[in-house]
Amino acid sequence: MDWQLLDRDREIWERELASFVPPRVFDSHLHLYELSHFNGPAPGLCAKGPSSVGWAEFQKRIAEIMPDREVTGLAFGFPTPTVDFKVANDFLAREAKHPGALGQMLIHPAMDPEFIRETVQRDGFVGLKPYHVFATEKPTFDAHIPSFLPEEQVRVAHELGLSITLHIVRSSALADPSNQEVLRRYATKYPNARMILAHAARGFNPHHTVLGIESLRGLNNVWFDSSAVTDSGAYEAIIRVMGHRQLMYGSDFPVSHIRGRCVGLGDNFLWLTPDNTKLDAAYANVQFTLVGIESLRTLKIAALGCGLSDEQVEDVFIGNGAKLFGLH
Numbered sequence: 001m002d003w004q005l006l007d008r009d010r011e012i013w014e015r016e017l018a019s020f021v022p023p024r025v026f027d028s029h030l031h032l033y034e035l036s037h038f039n040g041p042a043p044g045l046c047a048k049g050p051s052s053v054g055w056a057e058f059q060k061r062i063a064e065i066m067p068d069r070e071v072t073g074l075a076f077g078f079p080t081p082t083v084d085f086k087v088a089n090d091f092l093a094r095e096a097k098h099p100g101a102l103g104q105m106l107i108h109p110a111m112d113p114e115f116i117r118e119t120v121q122r123d124g125f126v127g128l129k130p131y132h133v134f135a136t137e138k139p140t141f142d143a144h145i146p147s148f149l150p151e152e153q154v155r156v157a158h159e160l161g162l163s164i165t166l167h168i169v170r171s172s173a174l175a176d177p178s179n180q181e182v183l184r185r186y187a188t189k190y191p192n193a194r195m196i197l198a199h200a201a202r203g204f205n206p207h208h209t210v211l212g213i214e215s216l217r218g219l220n221n222v223w224f225d226s227s228a229v230t231d232s233g234a235y236e237a238i239i240r241v242m243g244h245r246q247l248m249y250g251s252d253f254p255v256s257h258i259r260g261r262c263v264g265l266g267d268n269f270l271w272l273t274p275d276n277t278k279l280d281a282a283y284a285n286v287q288f289t290l291v292g293i294e295s296l297r298t299l300k301i302a303a304l305g306c307g308l309s310d311e312q313v314e315d316v317f318i319g320n321g322a323k324l325f326g327l328h
């Protein structure tokens with residue numbers, strides 16, 4: 001059911017989203033990869049899809065979720081413990097040469113900052129993509145930011161004016177005092193580094209972003225991508241406290257093509273999918289749609305709730321990313 005667009009998905013697009021999503025879109029969070037980039041078995045979601053997902057394949061697939069849109073975007077490899085960094089980054093560098101495509105370099109906390117500097121300059125990357133699975137602290141979902149994004153790497157981002165797409169972890173994400181302290185310190189000390197907090201600061205449980213967002217108030221080099229979030233509270237908190245200019249649409253492709261929805265539950269969150277849910281026990285004809293469609297609907301709810309104008313919605317979909325990366 002993943003990677004498949006059904007009639008009922010198209011109906012939701014036509015009914016709710018075709019009039020909401022502007023004609024031009026900057027997708028600030030998308031993954032490009034080939035299955036051969038992983039040592040050993042590829043991640044389950046990737047294994048179910050095409051073996052080579054470059055810019056052209058992405059264009060074909062994102063058009064399933066957002067038909068007839070002109071989509072540019074910020075791409076990076078698919079970070080798993082088994083990824084071959086060199087092969088994945090070389091592939092990204094080639095794919096990011098397509099018009100409208102920008103690339104971020106997948107980085108490991110043990111990488112020499114000077115190696116990162118040279119690679120970025122040689123290959124034309126605009127930013128960095130760290131990820132918690134490479135953290136020195138275990139379990140990595142409880143890692144503090146410096147154990148997967150050391151300060152010396154942020155310094156290089158500052159010196160070169162790079163973006164950093166950062167997926168914070170720990171159980172309460174932005175509500176975690178140590179995450180707040182590190183984000184504020186990095187952003188203040190390295191003003192030319194452009195931090196993009198993935199998944200609305202990992203606001204899969206909106207309460208975490210709601211509780212923590214005040215800690216970032218006033219920082220103008222911190223952005224948020226909307227990717228794969230399907231509860232509107234985190235978007236609304238960001239718009240209210242940081243302003244809509246710091247929120248950018250992101251698909252998290254290929255996560256966009258999972259059939260399911262992520263919901264806040266208690267003090268955590270849960271990815272509901274057909275595999276872990278008994279829909280036949282439900283009281284009505286309950287059917288999943290794709291995460292990418294759910295996330296667009298959620299963004300629409302937040303835009304309505306915050307009273308965003310059409311121009312402001314356009315900022316979230318393209319203006320903010322275009323400004324951040326100097327695109328026209």
Ligand SMILES: [Zn+2]
Nearest residue numbers: 029031252255
């Ligand atoms: Zn992602």
